[in-house]
Amino acid sequence: xxxxxxxxxxxxxxxxxxxxxxxxxxxxxxxxxxxxxxxxxxxxxxxxxxxxxxxxxxxxxxxxxxxxxxxxxxxxxxxxxxxxxxxxxxxxxxxxxxxxxxxxxxxxxxxxxxxxxxxxxxxxxxxxxxxxxxxxxxxxxxxxxxxxxxxxxxxxxxxxxxxxxxxxxxxxxxxxxxxxxxxxxxxxxxxxxxxxxxxxxxxxxxxxxxxxxxxxxxxx
Amino acid sequence: xxxxxxxxxxxxxxxxxxxxxxxxxxxxxxxxxxxxxxxxxxxxxxxxxxxxxxxxxxxxxxxxxxxxxxxxxxxxxxxxxxxxxxxxxxxxxxxxxxxxxxxxxxxxxxxxxxxxxxxxxxxxxxxxxxxxxxxxxxxxxxxxxxxxx
Numbered sequence: 001x002x003x004x005x006x007x008x009x010x011x012x013x014x015x016x017x018x019x020x021x022x023x024x025x026x027x028x029x030x031x032x033x034x035x036x037x038x039x040x041x042x043x044x045x046x047x048x049x050x051x052x053x054x055x056x057x058x059x060x061x062x063x064x065x066x067x068x069x070x071x072x073x074x075x076x077x078x079x080x081x082x083x084x085x086x087x088x089x090x091x092x093x094x095x096x097x098x099x100x101x102x103x104x105x106x107x108x109x110x111x112x113x114x115x116x117x118x119x120x121x122x123x124x125x126x127x128x129x130x131x132x133x134x135x136x137x138x139x140x141x142x143x144x145x146x147x148x149x150x151x152x153x154x155x156x157x158x159x160x161x162x163x164x165x166x167x168x169x170x171x172x173x174x175x176x177x178x179x180x181x182x183x184x185x186x187x188x189x190x191x192x193x194x195x196x197x198x199x200x201x202x203x204x205x206x207x208x209x210x211x212x213x214x215x216x217x218x219x220x
Numbered sequence: 221x222x223x224x225x226x227x228x229x230x231x232x233x234x235x236x237x238x239x240x241x242x243x244x245x246x247x248x249x250x251x252x253x254x255x256x257x258x259x260x261x262x263x264x265x266x267x268x269x270x271x272x273x274x275x276x277x278x279x280x281x282x283x284x285x286x287x288x289x290x291x292x293x294x295x296x297x298x299x300x301x302x303x304x305x306x307x308x309x310x311x312x313x314x315x316x317x318x319x320x321x322x323x324x325x326x327x328x329x330x331x332x333x334x335x336x337x338x339x340x341x342x343x344x345x346x347x348x349x350x351x352x353x354x355x356x357x358x359x360x361x362x363x364x365x366x367x368x369x
Binding site: 008015019026171 | 240241244245249289293296333
């Protein structure tokens with residue numbers, strides 16, 4: 001009888017101990033993130049591997065984590081574009097992929113389409129086109145051919161586009177953006193970081209403009 | 221159980237515990253709503269948030285944890301009662317885990333083309349369980365043909 005208690009008692013102890021340890025570990029990983037230590041959430045600095053517009057030495061950098069299939073990102077697209085046209089000489093923009101794969105089945109493929117277009121020097125053209133035509137491809141079962149048609153319509157070599165589309169390197173670029181988003185605690189799209197710090201999404205062009213103006217204003 | 225078969229329950233016990241901890245970690249991450257990030261083979265985020273990570277609303281990590289826990293408890297019960305039927309029951313469960321792992325390795329290799337370290341650990345533990353169970357059945361047949369029934 002005492003052996004029996006020993007066997008089951010130690011089993012319960014081992015299981016409870018390990019599970020408690022695991023739950024602690026799982027939470028601990030999250031606690032390491034900067035936002036939990038009191039400082040605001042930061043995004044990784046812009047590097048040469050990022051897709052950027054605007055001067056590299058700009059005093060203001062805006063990073064957008066976005067999903068090409070997300071309607072909210074589509075809503076922000078013309079606003080961000082207008083801001084980038086107006087402040088293109090003073091503000092640097094970086095676009096990072098954060099495909100919400102669970103709810104947007106074509107988001108990952110679309111992200112890869114922009115990366116593949118980028119290999120022929122037309123990342124931004126494809127990025128713009130995909131946002132403009134979001135509703136035509138979002139629900140496609142197999143959007144790859146459609147993407148290739150878009151690629152040829154903006155003057156890309158369709159065959160090269162398709163072969164780049166499946167490159168491990170292209171997938172890896174999307175994945176590393178996604179992982180950097182996770183590290184920066186991005187939870188939804190779009191998420192904007194101004195000079196590395198997360199900002200709450202401005203709700204209109206004018207709001208966006210004033211956020212940028214404030215960042216550009218000389219520090220007093 | 222013949223003397224030279226004593227290592228089977230011990231192996232099943234230890235390996236199922238490792239598998240349980242691995243799957244429970246992923247399940248905990250899922251329920252805490254925290255992303256799984258791994259430094260080695262950076263695909264954990266892709267794999268654990270993919271559409272293959274949930275079956276009918278239940279995260280597969282939880283199913284995996286339950287599977288390992290059942291095997292583990294059956295072996296503990298065997299140590300307690302020394303009834304061979306419990307070992308046989310545990311051994312008969314192992315093809316389930318093995319086939320599930322084959323499917324998930326296939327998903328990672330060909331459908332997602334991304335690898336998740338924690339999922340691969342589970343593939344290894346379920347394969348070990350299956351192989352050990354196979355050897356167990358063969359050895360039992362050799363020693364005492366009637367024992368497994």
